[in-house]
Amino acid sequence: MTHAPAVVVRDLHVRFGDVEAVAGVDLTAEAGQATALLGRNGAGKSTTMKVLAGVVPPTAGEVTVAGHDAATDALGVKRAVGYCPDVGGLVPRATPWEHLQLSARLRRMPDWEDRGRDLLERFELGDVAHRVVGGFSHGMSRRLSVVLAALHEPAVLLLDEPFDGVDPLGVDATLEVVADARARGACVLLSTHLRDLALEACGEAVVLRGGNRVAAMQAGELTGEAYRALLD
Numbered sequence: 543m544t545h546a547p548a549v550v551v552r553d554l555h556v557r558f559g560d561v562e563a564v565a566g567v568d569l570t571a572e573a574g575q576a577t578a579l580l581g582r583n584g585a586g587k588s589t590t591m592k593v594l595a596g597v598v599p600p601t602a603g604e605v606t607v608a609g610h611d612a613a614t615d616a617l618g619v620k621r622a623v624g625y626c627p628d629v630g631g632l633v634p635r636a637t638p639w640e641h642l643q644l645s646a647r648l649r650r651m652p653d654w655e656d657r658g659r660d661l662l663e664r665f666e667l668g669d670v671a672h673r674v675v676g677g678f679s680h681g682m683s684r685r686l687s688v689v690l691a692a693l694h695e696p697a698v699l700l701l702d703e704p705f706d707g708v709d710p711l712g713v714d715a716t717l718e719v720v721a722d723a724r725a726r727g728a729c730v731l732l733s734t735h736l737r738d739l740a741l742e743a744c745g746e747a748v749v750l751r752g753g754n755r756v757a758a759m760q761a762g763e764l765t766g767e768a769y770r771a772l773l774d
C-alpha cells in the first residue's frame with residue numbers, strides 16, 4: 543500500500559505586494575521524518591513555514607499538509623499542525639498554564655493536564671507556570687512556544703527557529719520533543735541557522751536561497767563547506 547507524504551509543496555509562490563518572499567519552492571516530507579529548513583536571512587524559510595501552518599495562503603502552487611490543501615482548507619491544516627512561529631504567538635498577560643488551557647480548549651483535548659505539566663517540567667518552565675509571560679526572557683518564550691506546538695501531539699510539527707536564544711538545556715528538551723514526535727510517526731519541519739543542531743535534530747535538509755530551494759539532501763551530507771557554498 544502506498545501512502546501520501548505528510549507534506550507536499552509544489553512550486554510554491556508567496557507574494558506580499560511587490561515582494562516575492564517565496565519563488566517556486568518544492569518540498570516533500572514524510573511521516574516519521576524531520577527536515578531542516580536552512581538558508582540566509584530573508585531566504586523564505588518563515589514564509590514557507592507560515593504557509594505550512596495555514597496562517598498565510600499560498601499565492602500560487604500546491605501545498606498539502608496531512609492531506610489538507612492549504613489554499614482551500616486552512617482550518618484543516620491548522621488542526622493538523624503544531625506551530626512554533628519565529629516570533630510572537632504568546633499573550634503577554636497570560637501565564638504558561640493559561641496558554642496550555644486555551645490551546646487545549648481550542649483543540650477540544652481531554653486529559654491534557656499531565657502532558658502539559660510534563661512538557662513544562664521538561665522545558666524547566668514548571669516553576670513559572672503561573673507567572674505572566676510578559677516578563678519572560680526571549681529564551682523562556684521560545685521554550686514555551688515549543689511546548690505549545692507539541693502539546694497536542696500533532697501529525698505535523700513546525701518549529702521555526704526553536705533554538706534561537708535558547709540555553710543548552712532548552713536545546714536538549716527541544717531535540718527530545720523532535721525525537722519523540724518522529725518516534726510516534728509525526729512529520730517535523732524545523733527552520734534554523736544552526737547547521738550543527740539541524741544535523742542533530744534532522745535526517746533531511748533543504749536549503750532555500752532567494753525564495754527558491756537550492757538543495758535537498760540527507761542532513762549528514764550538509765558539511766560546513768557545502769552549506770556555505772549553497773548560501774552564497
Ligand SMILES: Nc1ncnc2c1ncn2[C@@H]1O[C@H](COP(=O)(O)OP(=O)(O)OP(=O)(O)O)[C@@H](O)[C@H]1O
Nearest residue numbers: 558561562563581582583584585586587588589590
Ligand atoms: N509580511 C511581509 N510583508 C512584506 N515582505 C515580507 C513579509 N514577510 C516576509 N517578507 C519578505 O519576504 C522575504 C522572505 O522572508 P522570510 O521571513 O520568509 O525569510 P527567512 O528565511 O525566514 O529569514 P530569517 O532567517 O531572517 O528569519 C524577505 O525579503 C522578507 O522581507
